[in-house]
Amino acid sequence: MSELSPQALRTRIRSGEHRDNTSGFAPGYVQCNIVILPEAWAADFLTFCQRNPKPCPLIASGQPGDPNLPSLGDIDIRSDVPSYRVYRDGELVEERSDIGELWQADLVTFALGCSFSFEEALMADGLEVRNISEGVNVPMYRTSIDCAAAGPYVGKMVVSMRPFPAADAIRAVQICTRFPSVHGAPIHLGDPSLIGIEDLAAPDYGEAVTLRNNELPVFWACGVTPQVALEQARPPLCITHSPGCMLVTDLPNSRLAIL
Amino acid sequence: MSELSPQALRTRIRSGEHRDNTSGFAPGYVQCNIVILPEAWAADFLTFCQRNPKPCPLIASGQPGDPNLPSLGDIDIRSDVPSYRVYRDGELVEERSDIGELWQADLVTFALGCSFSFEEALMADGLEVRNISEGVNVPMYRTSIDCAAAGPYVGKMVVSMRPFPAADAIRAVQICTRFPSVHGAPIHLGDPSLIGIEDLAAPDYGEAVTLRNNELPVFWACGVTPQVALEQARPPLCITHSPGCMLVTDLPNSRLAIL
Numbered sequence: 001m002s003e004l005s006p007q008a009l010r011t012r013i014r015s016g017e018h019r020d021n022t023s024g025f026a027p028g029y030v031q032c033n034i035v036i037l038p039e040a041w042a043a044d045f046l047t048f049c050q051r052n053p054k055p056c057p058l059i060a061s062g063q064p065g066d067p068n069l070p071s072l073g074d075i076d077i078r079s080d081v082p083s084y085r086v087y088r089d090g091e092l093v094e095e096r097s098d099i100g101e102l103w104q105a106d107l108v109t110f111a112l113g114c115s116f117s118f119e120e121a122l123m124a125d126g127l128e129v130r131n132i133s134e135g136v137n138v139p140m141y142r143t144s145i146d147c148a149a150a151g152p153y154v155g156k157m158v159v160s161m162r163p164f165p166a167a168d169a170i171r172a173v174q175i176c177t178r179f180p181s182v183h184g185a186p187i188h189l190g191d192p193s194l195i196g197i198e199d200l201a202a203p204d205y206g207e208a209v210t211l212r213n214n215e216l217p218v219f220w221a222c223g224v225t226p227q228v229a230l231e232q233a234r235p236p237l238c239i240t241h242s243p244g245c246m247l248v249t250d251l252p253n254s255r256l257a258i259l
Numbered sequence: 260m261s262e263l264s265p266q267a268l269r270t271r272i273r274s275g276e277h278r279d280n281t282s283g284f285a286p287g288y289v290q291c292n293i294v295i296l297p298e299a300w301a302a303d304f305l306t307f308c309q310r311n312p313k314p315c316p317l318i319a320s321g322q323p324g325d326p327n328l329p330s331l332g333d334i335d336i337r338s339d340v341p342s343y344r345v346y347r348d349g350e351l352v353e354e355r356s357d358i359g360e361l362w363q364a365d366l367v368t369f370a371l372g373c374s375f376s377f378e379e380a381l382m383a384d385g386l387e388v389r390n391i392s393e394g395v396n397v398p399m400y401r402t403s404i405d406c407a408a409a410g411p412y413v414g415k416m417v418v419s420m421r422p423f424p425a426a427d428a429i430r431a432v433q434i435c436t437r438f439p440s441v442h443g444a445p446i447h448l449g450d451p452s453l454i455g456i457e458d459l460a461a462p463d464y465g466e467a468v469t470l471r472n473n474e475l476p477v478f479w480a481c482g483v484t485p486q487v488a489l490e491q492a493r494p495p496l497c498i499t500h501s502p503g504c505m506l507v508t509d510l511p512n513s514r515l516a517i518l
Contacts (some may be wrong), residue, residue: 078309166447188425190475216449232475
């Protein structure tokens with residue numbers, strides 16, 4: 001089943017047959033975080049992404065009211081994400097597998113890069129990605145790093161952490177530098193307290209992973225950052241993907257490499 | 260004086276007017292480590308460089324008996340280095356400013372990249388290079404890392420160390436990755452003991468620099484590595500530049516950038 005093409009997988013998602021995590025599905029293709037906002041709240045969010053490109057790397061945005069994202073494939077954003085979260089005034093009010101009934105003429109869709117793409121590039125180079133080898137969600141932490149504010153959007157940066165021996169950490173910087181639209185190079189490595197993380201064993205999201213004596217924790221800007229900013233901004237309506245249930249696109253991961 | 264062109268500086272060196280350090284002279288141009296060996300000892304040294312490209316990045320090599328290096332400029336290697344060290348059977352026997360009298364029909368010249376080029380690239384990007392801001396020779400350390408042997412050439416890798424806050428260390432990896440022929444990306448960062456360095460305050464060569472609490476030590480493969488291998492191999496004759504007294508070439512540093 002994981003060998004389905006992105007198109008075939010989206011057909012199953014669109015029909016409601018696949019309502020789950022997309023991790024491991026359609027390997028080699030870009031999967032995106034999704035944020036849908038009313039047009040009145042969209043311009044500031046776009047500015048927030050522009051000012052914070054490492055946690056909020058925009059890959060595509062839709063026209064107001066248009067549910068298609070033609071640059072990413074034959075996509076109807078009302079049905080092509082396996083599971084959606086609907087927030088009203090910043091509060092999660094429901095989780096559903098189709099948002100056709102909620103669609104409005106002023107809704108704007110944003111698709112943001114996700115770490116699946118760079119994890120695949122790291123593994124293709126022979127690096128061990130600990131959260132994958134240990135079969136858990138990557139550990140994520142709220143940091144003391146302020147995002148650049150834009151209108152109502154403000155907040156601290158959230159990071160994901162993957163441990164590596166130093167030589168692999170250096171290699172990871174090289175590999176991820178090629179992929180700025182999926183968070184790019186790490187933003188920190190080494191001492192977690194320097195970015196306001198007290199305890200690596202107690203992540204704010206996801207699950208802790210093993211950190212060996214000869215390893216450094218390596219930190220990437222994380223796509224949960226815009227979600228935190230959205231929770232604080234409290235737009236009247238906001239729709240996102242459910243964690244791990246991403247938009248699967250027709251874009252090969254290699255297309256995101258700048259080199 | 261530091262604004263002399265590489266050609267004008269070499270004219271002064273060739274005439275014996277400049278017999279000193281070349282650090283800070285002819286900014287923007289590649290300076291090289293020099294190793295001159297009898298042809299019978301050259302092939303294995305070339306293999307050693309090929310197998311250890313990070314400490315021994317070859318930029319040019321001469322024909323046996325030919326003192327010119329046309330790819331680097333109008334160079335006569337018998338006179339164009341400010342100060343030479345002459346080793347016989349592995350022992351330093353003299354230091355001189357011209358090797359015309361010692362030249363032999365079987366001598367082969369090797370020019371290797373040096374850290375001046377990448378230090379310039381780091382500073383051009385706004386990073387502080389501690390050994391430069393503190394006005395000392397970069398600290399260098401013998402590590403526990405074995406070089407790949409070639410014939411009589413064998414030994415541990417020597418590294419140079421520059422401290423950076425994590426974000427600058429990540430940036431330094433990106434910048435230096437563009438310059439593989441001047442040692443390229445760092446080979447280690449963080450815990451020195453993992454590469455066999457006991458005490459950062461006691462370098463084996465050069466001088467210690469300040470390491471602040473929020474900084475990581477970042478380690479680059481160093482051009483002293485081949486000198487150590489040469490001392491152990493004990494060729495009947497070997498001529499090198501004196502420390503800091505490099506061959507100044509007509510090659511702009513930017514020409515070494517692979518991207």
